Amino acid sequence: MKPMTKNMWREISHGKGRFIAIILIILLGVQIFVGIKAAGPTLNDSADKTVKDAKLSDVQAFSTTGFTHKDVQLAEKVAGAKAELVKFKDVVGGKDQAAVALYGYTKDARYNKLSLRSGHMPRNGHEIVLDELAKDNDGYKLGQTYTFSKSAKLKHRSYKIVGFADSPMYIDDSTRGSADVGDGTVRYLAYIPQREMNLKVAMMLNIGFHNLQSKGTFTDGYSDAVNAKVTALKKVFKPRAASRTKALLGNTVVTLDQQLAKITAAKKQLQQAGQQGGSAANLAGQQDVTLTKEAAQLKAAKTKALAAGKTTYTWQDRNDLPGFQAYGESSDRIAAIANVFPVFFFLIAALITFTTITRMVEEARSQIGTFKALGYSKWAIAKNYLAYALTAGLIGTVLGALIGNTTLPRIVLALYKTYIPLKWVVKFQWGDIGWALLFSMIATVGAAAYVVWRELTEGPADLMRPRSPKSAKRIMLERITPLWNRLSFNRKVSYRNLFRFKSRMFMTIIGIAGGTALILTGFGIQDSIGASGTRQYNDIIHYQATMRLRTAGQEDKADQILNNNDQYHSHTDVAANVGDLKTNGHQVNDVNIYAPDNVAQFKRYVTVRNANTGKSLSLPKNGVVLTEKTADLLHVKVGDHIKVTTTDNKQGTAKVTGITENYMGHFMYLSRAAYKQLLHETPTMNTLLVQFNHQTDKQRKSLAHKLINHGGVMGTSYTKDQQTTVSTMSGSLKPVVAIFILLSGILSFVVLYNLTNINVSERIRELSTIKVLGFYDNEVTMYIVRENIVLTIAGIIVGYGVGELLTGYIMKQAATAQVIFPLTIHLTGFIVATVLMAAFTAIVMFVTHKRLQKIDMVGALSSSE
Template sequence: MKPLSKNMIQEIKQSKGRFIAIILIIMLGVLIFVGVKAAGPSLNDSLNKTVADKNLSDIQVLSTTGFDQTDIDLAKKVPGAQVEATKFKYVIGGKSKVAVALYGYDENAKQNQLIMRSGRLPKNSNEIVLDKNAKNKYDYKIGQKFKFASDAGLKKRSYKIVGFADSPQYIDNQSRGSTNIADGQVQLFAYVPQNQLDMAVGTMLNLHFNSLKDKNTFSKSYKKAVNKKLEILKQEFKGRANQRTNEVAGDYLQQVDSQKQQLEPLKAADPQAYSEQLAKLNSASIKVLKQSKTSYTWQTRKDLAGFSAYGESSDRIAAIANVFPVFFFLIAALITFTTITRMVEEARSEIGTFKALGYTKWEISRNYYYYAISAGLIGAMLGSVIGNETLPRIVLALYKQYIALDWVVDLQWIVILIATIFSLLATFGAAIIVIKKELVAGPAALMRPKSPKSAKKILLERIKPLWNHLSFNSKVSYRNLFRFKSRMFMTIIGIAGGTALILTGFGIQNSISASGNRQYSEIFDYQAVVKLNDNNNLSKVRKILNQNDQYLNSTVINSTTAKLKANKQQVNDVNVYTPKSIKDFDKYVHLGTDLQKHQVVLSKKTAQLLEVKKGDTVHLNVTNGKKVTVKVKAITQNFIGHFIYLSPDMYQTTFGKQASGNTLLLHLKSQTKGQRKNLANKLLDSGEVMGTSYTHDVLSTVSKMSSSLKPIILIFVLLSGILSFVVLYNLTNINVSERIRELSTIKVLGFYNNEVTMYIVRENIILTIVGIIVGYGVGNLLTAYILNQAATEQVIFPLTISWFGYLVATLLMIVFTAIVMLVTHKKLQHIDMIGALKSNE
């Protein structure tokens, strides 16, 4: 073996700690960079495989009067559409009398296939397959009976449970959507043979397109393609609603026409009686037409319960992956660069010797390149494999709120390539720069010790009263801090980076929780929303509420939804609130501005999406089709959803009529789940209420969003902590190796072991304190940036970091400093003083 190679192998053996430290730092950086980058795609790919295998519908249409063969034929005109009609309705069922999404099971159906978890599919007319949650949450077992309410519209009321299943239509185990029966929340889905539903035709139309099967269901290209298909479908159904209404009401209207003709002789004989009879018939006709009126609900996959939340969750991880791991990796690369630089500088005498012996620059530098490349590649390979194969699986395993997906974890080759390139830049790049710099000098200069940096007065020395009161050791520490500025900045960057990363982990979770908590404490101060029927008897509703022990008070508002347009931008599903009494309304919704004075107030996120500011106009298209233009006079803070508030005067001016009271906002005492359901059922049974929704359910959803990130945040915090420890340990080792002669000298002069240790550690303590403080600021900035990237169209995440996050970040840094101090103390006790002082350096 050539002397150069022998020397390099000896170098690695003698400094195994440094070589391993470089590999570890690179590995950690690459692990979290590749692992987190792979987590988002793995979540999406896993769901894509599940919904593709089970043929989840791309489009679903719900009809109030059902779909006949004409409707099915119209839907088939959409290019590539596979169409199936399904019987579907919301009913009350089970021992807890919960809202159930009930489907008619058709063994020939190809779309929305169930994922059986136990038991089997129904074969006989008295059998039912239940949601897996019926087993997990309500303790139902196979063989038991499941009973429906008498008004469920079924041929039987009781069915034998033969299986439990998951459905690709309900990917979130904790959310089954909302409805206008029971407490407003669907708790279960169920399938009975379709002939058991007392319906002539299906009420849900499912459309699936094979051409879209291989597309990522959350990608822009998929959404664009589906929206294009949906527009074609809507065009095919244009005018069909009125036609269908006439078909459904046709027989009855024919009878009415016949009865009107029979009344004709009465017209001359008794005009008054004729008018009365005719009015009754017309009133009955209007009522039937109203009940038979056909309306459609159009929905794509994003409208399914939990589907958008899943996509937003993977988007948040992707947003974190675009910032958090990159910052993490940059710190790792920076420290690695410093370590490699120090390694080459320590080998000055060997480089000078080999140069004097006649070795070429390439021969001398080659082995250092190999050293740097091998450390970089080993670290990058280990980090890539461990990160890509473990983190996505951990994330998938911890997403327990979603149905068990078919895991798809592909190697992210582009991300791995990027990570490898950056790893080599940090190791090989550092070696190239430093070797090139060192080889410029001649052999004699290289074999002589490098001139120490000259001491200069620091700013603290100029403050005489303070400087004169410092001890000798303190003075030395402060001077050494500023004497080796690069080491000082590297340590501060390392500590600040670790603190910032840990703080960011907690900040992301805290901020997501804060969006719901602040929305329903600072802005919304009510506990329930009651949607009233068109011709409601408000006094009857109030009477029911007054009989409830948890009810406190309420206010009446007009609530509707609208599309807002401005600056070529559009926001759908905007809530339009108009209070009956602004004075009362202020107790329920805190706008932070005077609605009476400003007339039109728009929520902040909506204004941002529309690129609107105070004084601009927006075009408002309400659900009844009326289009108006209003001027925004104020913008209010809002964290969840889109809102525009109109004063009663503005509503009357804009729409030409007074705002009708169709919604109640309720103040309630703390309620149990049973009490919420009981009140909602009583209000619904009154016939005056369409449905009741509770803020508790919204807060629960936001809480789930936050909880789903807890495992990921924990992984970030642990890896950030490990990186911080390795960085601090590595920098301390570099510090000790650079000053071995200095430390040996003071030990020879009679300093005790503790004093020698404190000579180094005192600097570490100062730098740790500075690094932690800097880390607080960087952590807040990093968290704010990630939250901005992770924000959805509906939600703003306010920057919130709890005291616990600061405490954990600070304590971890203190603990790491203490551990490094102990390790350094043991190491300094065994310094070879004579050997160090005899060496050239």
């Protein structure tokens, strides 16, 4: 082995601690950088693999009058489309009469194939497969009998449970959507043979496109392509609605019109007879009353026939399925965090590594000088240290990339317990690994190259002598004479040393501040996500439920049920609508439009205040108030104008008179006068905002059930359910945050240990000198510890500020189209970050104390001449 190579291995052998520390720092930096950045793509790839293997349809269509094979043929006119009829309806069933989404099962279904968890699929007309949620939440078991209510109108009411399964249409186990039966919330899914559904036509049409299968479900490319397909489908189905309605009604309406015309003619004749007076007039009057009743009955029959026969279509894609948007936003949120947190983490690791390599080469001045004196070329000397740095950097990068890319995404997937079992797809993120390798090489090989080249510019004689120590200078503290004179000699020395070696001081502060900031950011991410729901439903929204009336303005039945409810407190009426807002090329869809019946009363249910100043906002007679996120997406400010289009195709232009604080969802508030001016119609109160005292989950379900069945209410939405969703979202991040905090803590400890080691190594002669002068071991240790305590305190304080800035930036990046995350870090985060950094400092100081007890004073003080 060549002498230079031997020297490198001896360097590694004698300085194992430093070599391992460099590897660990690089490993941790690469691990978190590659691992967390791989988490978002892994979540998307896994969900995409799961739904594609189950043949999830790209588009789902619903019709008020059902679909026939003609509709299948029509849908398949769109390029690449394959359509399939599905019998489906919401029914009530089970031991607690829950709302159930019931599907007709066919063995050869093209789309939305079930994933069986236990048991088997239905084999005959008396068997049923239930959603896995029915087993987990409601305790159903294989072999039990499941009974539907009479209103379900199935061929049989009772079925034997033979299996439990998952559907790719419902990937999130926390939601199954809404219904207009039961309590308004679908509890779980059920599947019976399609022939058991007792429906003449299918109510659902699944459509898939072969050319979309190569695109990722959560990519912009897929979203744009699906939108284009939906537009094409709407176009080909537009004339179909009229022809379907006409076919269903047949001659019914014509016959009714003819009968009404006959009655009208007969009434005219009776009026003429009545003008003659006498008994004929009395008889004509009696007959007229009879004809009037018949006419009213015929008109009601006509209205009913038109309502039952009118065909309207509802189109949705995968993003509209329960849980899909939340899942996509969750993976996007992790991806947003991954664009900031691990980068900052890795920069800290790289900076400390750069410092460590720099100090290592500077310590080897005498060796470099010796090799240079012996005639070795600059390249021969340099490659020795470059190889050392390259070895440490490569080992750290390879191990970090392997551990990070293979473990962290899997841990994140395992923590997504609220979703159906996904087929894990964990790919190596070669692009991120490449960036990690580049930064690692800059931090190791780059540092070594820079310092070695700088050292090699000096002559051998200069290199073989130790670098002259820096001369002491007066520090600012010395100018405060009363304070300086009261300090002990040891303290004066410590404070002078702090400012004497400024680079060391700044690096230690940066290392501790970085660790503190990273730990604080971990807590801040979790606290900020949780705060969005807390602020929305404590500070902004003060009602506990929204109730949509079946007939606008008719709330008597609902009032009667509410007044008999012990938990009911009060309610206010609003005209609620949903619309799309546009301006200057920007658009926000599905905005909730609220026009309160009583503005003063409305303020007790919704806080409308300026997003910046916190001052209360009024709802003027002309203009609208937008929520903060809505205005941000539209790029509008107070005084700008927006175009409003409601779901029932009413349009108008309004001036933005205010922007109100809001954290979840999109809302537009306006007065009754402004509503009429905007949409050219008088607002009708169709929704109740209701306040309740404390309700249990059972009480909420019971009330919603009564309101739908007897209270003239289409559906009830509780804010508690939305709060639970936010809590689940926040809770799912807790383990991820724990990983952040754990790795940040490990990095902080390694960094602190490494910097202290460098400090001791650089000052070994100084420490040996004071030990020879008679300082006790504890005093020698405190000589170093005192400086570290000051630097730790300074680093922690700086870390507080950096942590707040970093958390704020991450939360801004993580915000979705629907949700704002307010910067929130609870006191717990500050306490834990402080305690951890103090504990790390104490542990490092204990290890340093043991090392200082074994200093070879003679060897350290021997002359290098």
